[in-house]
């Protein structure tokens with residue numbers, strides 16, 4: 464970083480199938496970061512509050528039918544409409560915790576098995592967005608996530624589909640992923656999350672450049 468300039472924040476992403484515990488872990492993490500005096504914000508994707516997010520919401524709630532390529536690209540657009548703000552916050556020293564991001568975009572669309580929307584196509588569409596410094600992947604057997612009170616009524620919330628999503632996630636993992644067994648108690652998981660996030664925050668503050676999808 465420039466001498467005297469702000470130390471950048473870290474981009475921390477939570478991923479996993481529906482009902483694996485992402486939202487709980489995100490909230491616990493945000494509290495622990497703030498307790499330690501780390502400036503941080505929690506966002507989620509899709510961001511259903513924008514006009515594009517409204518279309519996505521209707522699709523997920525099955526109030527609208529959309530072509531698979533179109534909904535895929537709306538999810539991508541929904542991230543791009545927040546791109547500048549993400550970069551600005553990170554550069555200014557805020558750590559961003561994201562409940563889902565581009566990795567969901569790839570895993571869920573590729574899981575559909577539509578030939579022209581394979582993982583290669585999906586990854587290409589995310590090009591240029593900032594890459595996560597750390598992906599916390601909460602791995603859970605879809606039979607177990609379903610047993611946690613069942614899935615809701617949104618599109619994709621079916622055990623068979625979730626199994627395909629899980630296998631797509633498996634193919635995406637790289638050196639920046641921390642895979643955690645999400646069947647552990649929440650407090651036990653949080654201790655592992657907090658330790659890994661602290662290291663990511665320190666690396667970012669020390670000047671490790673923000674990556675770009677897909678480097």
Ligand code: 2DT
Pocket residue numbers: 481508509523538539562563564565567568569571572619
């Ligand atoms: P939530 O249940 O977390 O609100 O997610 N999804 C999400 C995609 O298909 N593509 C994406 O790019 C993103 C971010 C995952 C809503 C659902 O939307 C799926 C579950």
Ligand code: MG
Pocket residue numbers: 481617
């Ligand atoms: Mg959901």
